[in-house]
Amino acid sequence: MTESGKKDQSLGAELAVALAVNDDEAFLQRVMASADERGLFNEPELWDVLEMWARPGLAVAATAAILFAGAFLARGETEQPMASIAEGLSSEVAATEMAEPAPPNPESMLAVAFAIE
Amino acid sequence: MDAKLAQKVQQGNREAFAQLVLKHGAAARRVCKTILDNDQDADDAAQDGFLAALTKIGTYDPERPFGPWLMRVVVNAARDLARRRKVRIVEEISTDTASEVPGPEVETHRAVLGEALNNALKQLPDREATAVVLYDVEGYSHREVANILEIPTGTARSDVHKARRKLREIMHAWQEN
Numbered sequence: 001m002t003e004s005g006k007k008d009q010s011l012g013a014e015l016a017v018a019l020a021v022n023d024d025e026a027f028l029q030r031v032m033a034s035a036d037e038r039g040l041f042n043e044p045e046l047w048d049v050l051e052m053w054a055r056p057g058l059a060v061a062a063t064a065a066i067l068f069a070g071a072f073l074a075r076g077e078t079e080q081p082m083a084s085i086a087e088g089l090s091s092e093v094a095a096t097e098m099a100e101p102a103p104p105n106p107e108s109m110l111a112v113a114f115a116i117e
Numbered sequence: 118m119d120a121k122l123a124q125k126v127q128q129g130n131r132e133a134f135a136q137l138v139l140k141h142g143a144a145a146r147r148v149c150k151t152i153l154d155n156d157q158d159a160d161d162a163a164q165d166g167f168l169a170a171l172t173k174i175g176t177y178d179p180e181r182p183f184g185p186w187l188m189r190v191v192v193n194a195a196r197d198l199a200r201r202r203k204v205r206i207v208e209e210i211s212t213d214t215a216s217e218v219p220g221p222e223v224e225t226h227r228a229v230l231g232e233a234l235n236n237a238l239k240q241l242p243d244r245e246a247t248a249v250v251l252y253d254v255e256g257y258s259h260r261e262v263a264n265i266l267e268i269p270t271g272t273a274r275s276d277v278h279k280a281r282r283k284l285r286e287i288m289h290a291w292q293e294n
Contacts, residue, residue: 008281012253018234019147019250024139027146027160031138031167040171041131
């Protein structure tokens with residue numbers, strides 16, 4: 001009789017034989033295939049998306065902020081209405097950039113922005 | 118090692134997950150086989166368990182051992198499938214009363230000790246069978262078995278003891294016949 005606090009090596013070995021499984025590789029393949037099928041590895045995490053967008057996003061945001069400030073300061077001198085900035089940003093190029101799934105291209109956005117001035 | 122792999126899985130690393138499946142797959146399948154009636158269901162449950170673990174890998178604490186955490190998820194997946202199977206069987210019986218009652222199954226003599234032992238395991242309550250397999254086959258401690266089965270440590274210890282005694286009795290009777 002084995003003490004309850006110790007492993008029963010003999011019983012354990014016999015049970016292991018009784019419960020023997022085979023073809024670990026096939027099992028692995030079916031699990032991985034099922035995980036892929038459910039897209040458990042494909043969907044990017046929120047942080048991945050934010051990271052992907054971070055650099056160009058920051059560049060665009062900084063540019064927009066500078067332009068906004070510049071336009072605001074220049075408004076008094078030229079009486080240029082703020083609406084023109086919105087018009088510029090809603091131009092065909094800007095609209096195309098915003099419709100793309102990829103992050104906006106800072107160069108294109110800068111070109112649009114400078115075209116306003 | 119497992120914790121590092123799990124952390125990689127948390128970051129979306131597919132290869133790390135594959136390594137964990139390869140390492141723990143056999144144990145998971147053995148435990149599921151203890152809870153379910155056939156190999157196919159056991160593999161289905163083990164697969165469900167791994168996918169559930171992958172889905173909730175963010176809740177795993179790398180400071181704690183990975184094996185018991187995974188096995189807890191796997192055992193729950195096996196129990197879920199066992200419940201669904203039982204419901205299905207009951208429904209089939211209750212809605213199919215017009216069919217002929219199948220004749221008594223012909224008992225074949227089991228020459229292999231493993232088969233007899235497997236059969237003996239099926240006669241044990243689910244929790245006792247799982248406890249003894251986790252303890253004596255998979256090498257978990259009483260505390261870990263308790264954690265996996267979500268029962269007190271004393272109950273896990275008692276389940277292992279009772280399961281061993283019943284298995285010996287069943288096997289003894291089988292050998293005499």
